[in-house]
Amino acid sequence: MRHLLSAADLDRAQAVTVLDVAEQMAATQRREIKKLPTLRGRTVVNLFFEDSTRTRISFEAAAKRLSADVINFSAKGSSVSKGESLKDTALTLEAMGADAVVVRHPASGAPHRLAHAGWTRGAVVNAGDGTHEHPTQALLDAFTMRRHLVENATGADLAGRRVAVVGDVLHSRVARSNVLLLNTLGAHVVLVAPPTLLPVGVEGWPCEVSYDLDATLAGAHGDLDAVMMLRVQAERMNASYFPSVREYSRRYGLDARRVGLLPDHTVVMHPGPMNRGLEISADAADSPRSTIVEQVTNGVAVRMAVLYLLLAGARDLAPAGPPADEVALTEGVLP
Amino acid sequence: MTARRTVLEAAEIRRALTRIAHEVLERNKGADDLVLLGIPTRGVTLATRLGRRLTEIEGRPVPVGSLDATMYRDDLRRQPVRTIAPTELPDGGIDDKVVVLVDDVLFSGRTIRAALDALSDLGRPRAVRLAVLVDRGHRELPIRADHVGKNLPTSLSERVRVALEEVDGTDEVRIESDAAEVSA
Numbered sequence: 001m002r003h004l005l006s007a008a009d010l011d012r013a014q015a016v017t018v019l020d021v022a023e024q025m026a027a028t029q030r031r032e033i034k035k036l037p038t039l040r041g042r043t044v045v046n047l048f049f050e051d052s053t054r055t056r057i058s059f060e061a062a063a064k065r066l067s068a069d070v071i072n073f074s075a076k077g078s079s080v081s082k083g084e085s086l087k088d089t090a091l092t093l094e095a096m097g098a099d100a101v102v103v104r105h106p107a108s109g110a111p112h113r114l115a116h117a118g119w120t121r122g123a124v125v126n127a128g129d130g131t132h133e134h135p136t137q138a139l140l141d142a143f144t145m146r147r148h149l150v151e152n153a154t155g156a157d158l159a160g161r162r163v164a165v166v167g168d169v170l171h172s173r174v175a176r177s178n179v180l181l182l183n184t185l186g187a188h189v190v191l192v193a194p195p196t197l198l199p200v201g202v203e204g205w206p207c208e209v210s211y212d213l214d215a216t217l218a219g220a221h222g223d224l225d226a227v228m229m230l231r232v233q234a235e236r237m238n239a240s241y242f243p244s245v246r247e248y249s250r251r252y253g254l255d256a257r258r259v260g261l262l263p264d265h266t267v268v269m270h271p272g273p274m275n276r277g278l279e280i281s282a283d284a285a286d287s288p289r290s291t292i293v294e295q296v297t298n299g300v301a302v303r304m305a306v307l308y309l310l311l312a313g314a315r316d317l318a319p320a321g322p323p324a325d326e327v328a329l330t331e332g333v334l335p
Numbered sequence: 336m337t338a339r340r341t342v343l344e345a346a347e348i349r350r351a352l353t354r355i356a357h358e359v360l361e362r363n364k365g366a367d368d369l370v371l372l373g374i375p376t377r378g379v380t381l382a383t384r385l386g387r388r389l390t391e392i393e394g395r396p397v398p399v400g401s402l403d404a405t406m407y408r409d410d411l412r413r414q415p416v417r418t419i420a421p422t423e424l425p426d427g428g429i430d431d432k433v434v435v436l437v438d439d440v441l442f443s444g445r446t447i448r449a450a451l452d453a454l455s456d457l458g459r460p461r462a463v464r465l466a467v468l469v470d471r472g473h474r475e476l477p478i479r480a481d482h483v484g485k486n487l488p489t490s491l492s493e494r495v496r497v498a499l500e501e502v503d504g505t506d507e508v509r510i511e512s513d514a515a516e517v518s519a
């Protein structure tokens with residue numbers, strides 16, 4: 001694999017490898033010296049056509065902890081606002097020698113175009129495209145769940161775990177990537193949303209769909225292991241999808257009462273940024289079972305793992321001759 | 336066709352480790368401040384066995400850990416990407432300790448160079464020593480082992496395989512070579 005464009009690019013073994021490598025990356029981030037020399041001399045470009053705080057900072061921190069050079073590019077204040085096309089921007093970055101391009105774009109499919117149009121030789125990592133996918137978010141969510149829900153996590157998947165993804169599925173790239181990845185890892189996913197906030201074709205997704213949050217939380221189909229709340233993306237809403245904020249909050253918001261319905265081991269997740277008081281109450285967001293802050297920490301480790309697996313090895317190179325005896329090679333890992 | 340030749344059997348591996356254990360204690364004048372760090376995968380197994388021998392001989396536990404040097408290697412770009420094994424330092428860390436690195440085969444010396452770099456990011460040992468089960472020669476860096484189970488002259492076309500009970504189900508060191516090259 002040369003790029004990470006979709007959570008569906010990963011099969012089970014590859015996904016587990018990313019999580020295992022992330023586990024070791026997380027261990028290095030608890031040390032006094034957090035920097036590793038692994039990607040010295042490589043250049044990672046953060047190409048952000050859409051506002052983002054945590055994802056950009058997270059990728060930047062991940063690349064820097066691995067000693068890569070980081071170039072941040074945001075559309076605001078760049079030639080893009082003068083009308084430069086994605087192609088010309090990509091050619092410029094290629095001329096600067098980017099080894100990896102981390103791209104966020106408001107148009108679904110932009111990272112795919114960037115990866116396959118031959119404009120750049122670098123690895124492309126999708127950091128969120130439109131309402132399509134956000135694979136590194138799904139990986140960090142799966143990493144967080146595995147840490148909390150699975151003992152002896154190394155090498156394990158999420159087989160048999162039940163995860164509810166609640167809220168604005170229609171506008172959420174996080175939801176799509178999560179459904180795909182969690183399904184690959186063997187978990188069972190229930191999407192909970194009002195019918196207006198579910199995308200066309202959701203019945204073809206590998207998950208269950210419910211319109212009733214209370215019934216799902218009460219364990220109508222078995223206990224939940226994780227509840228993931230999605231942000232209501234008002235900035236993408238060009239029509240009214242629900243009658244009022246108050247009604248949405250009452251039917252689909254996670255508050256202290258609903259948290260109380262959950263089994264003791266269940267974790268509460270949110271990809272951030274949160275609308276406190278809308279999809280999640282302050283009580284629920286700050287409760288001890290909330291992993292929201294931890295997800296941000298884990299994001300750096302997971303992105304380190306992704307950059308490592310995409311950039312550290314030889315590119316397009318068959319293993320030359322027998323490997324050194326000193327360390328066993330693991331073949332068939334990412335690239 | 337691959338030709339295989341066993342060069343160390345289970346009993347010989349056991350005797351080599353016992354000898355290394357005594358050498359380590361002699362050199363260090365006892366087990367004070369000793370920390371064994373194995374290099375994954377088989378170095379960790381060997382370090383665990385060596386730690387058990389030292390504990391038996393000295394009558395007190397010797398801390399054992401693991402040190403993965405993958406992210407410090409200089410040949411990452413030349414090979415397919417490697418997975419990363421855990422680095423686990425024993426309680427008490429490595430500062431001002433005598434660290435004995437343990438690996439199965441010493442070859443180019445590049446793994447050990449990477450391990451020394453990794454070690455310096457983790458702390459500052461008083462001294463670092465190296466114990467290996469097999470030294471097969473062909474060093475590419477100025478690195479040598481302090482304790483060697485067996486010196487094994489090999490040609491570059493041969494492969495040295497160390498099999499250990501805990502990982503591979505059997506204890507054995509063998510040399511493999513492609514038969515075509517041998518007859519040529």
